[in-house]
Amino acid sequence: MKVLDELSKTHLALSQSELESTFRKVDRITLYRALRDFEEAGIVHKIVDMNGTTRFAICSDDCPDATHNEEHVHFNCQRCHKMFCLQHTHIPDIQLPPGFTHSGINVLVQGVCNKCS
Amino acid sequence: MKVLDELSKTHLALSQSELESTFRKVDRITLYRALRDFEEAGIVHKIVDMNGTTRFAICSDDCPDATHNEEHVHFNCQRCHKMFCLQHTHIPDIQLPPGFTHSGINVLVQGVCNKCS
DNA sequence: TATACAAACGCAACAGTGTTGCATTTATTT
DNA sequence: AAATAAATGCAACACTGTTGCGTTTGTATA
Numbered sequence: 071m072k073v074l075d076e077l078s079k080t081h082l083a084l085s086q087s088e089l090e091s092t093f094r095k096v097d098r099i100t101l102y103r104a105l106r107d108f109e110e111a112g113i114v115h116k117i118v119d120m121n122g123t124t125r126f127a128i129c130s131d132d133c134p135d136a137t138h139n140e141e142h143v144h145f146n147c148q149r150c151h152k153m154f155c156l157q158h159t160h161i162p163d164i165q166l167p168p169g170f171t172h173s174g175i176n177v178l179v180q181g182v183c184n185k186c187s
Numbered sequence: 188m189k190v191l192d193e194l195s196k197t198h199l200a201l202s203q204s205e206l207e208s209t210f211r212k213v214d215r216i217t218l219y220r221a222l223r224d225f226e227e228a229g230i231v232h233k234i235v236d237m238n239g240t241t242r243f244a245i246c247s248d249d250c251p252d253a254t255h256n257e258e259h260v261h262f263n264c265q266r267c268h269k270m271f272c273l274q275h276t277h278i279p280d281i282q283l284p285p286g287f288t289h290s291g292i293n294v295l296v297q298g299v300c301n302k303c304s
Numbered sequence: 305t306a307t308a309c310a311a312a313c314g315c316a317a318c319a320g321t322g323t324t325g326c327a328t329t330t331a332t333t334t
Numbered sequence: 335a336a337a338t339a340a341a342t343g344c345a346a347c348a349c350t351g352t353t354g355c356g357t358t359t360g361t362a363t364a
Contacts, residue, residue, distance in 0.1 A: 086322095103341090124322090166276060166298070171298045174298070179289050180290055216313080239322090309360100315357100316356105320352105332338080
């Protein structure tokens, strides 16, 4: 699929509308369903950025099927508004209050990326 | 304002529709504008949960005006779907790749809360 | 107290997104 | 080539975010 190709080319997490404009011939519903299926299949992971926009990124090789984005940090640049998957920035342990069990963590850092700074 | 009262009563982060059903007489636009203004004034903070739903929570006393939710961890229970502000669970330092500067962090933990477990 | 002005409110409206059903097209199997 | 399954596109609908505008409510001033 071209969608996967496109996502593989970058380590950015792309929104559906960004993907739509890349291939303008594809219907948004088709894309929506493709992304949904990819996510269920554990091929891509979904993240919501600081503006509430849903974005998708390819899962890396070492991305455990079920846990996905719990493994790395996402970075949202406030200049270029791109969202990066910081593949090698791992998420530290977080101590939860008693009674709370964790099954997934999402860390979203906002700031300025290396190209914009 | 009743909205602030309602948010103060709980440490949960409420969505706009949850707030709307609490006081059914209020127009959704009025509520929207109130929440927007409260957020700009640094009285409440806004967080997007794992489903992309925007939620609002009262800022605690020690919530620094500008940085808001960077101070504590948010917890999304996958049973009751409530979102908790874990006021006392602080966010650990995260080492970013060179060139990336951070101005805010958002940590969202998914799991089962103390009441549901 | 009556008038003038400002703030809060509610409605209409529109765009974007998530989601489903259905019909049509495209592939695959026999 | 026919039958079946899968992928695609469209219509439609709900919900959210957002803005403009007119109306109501409240406050201040003459």
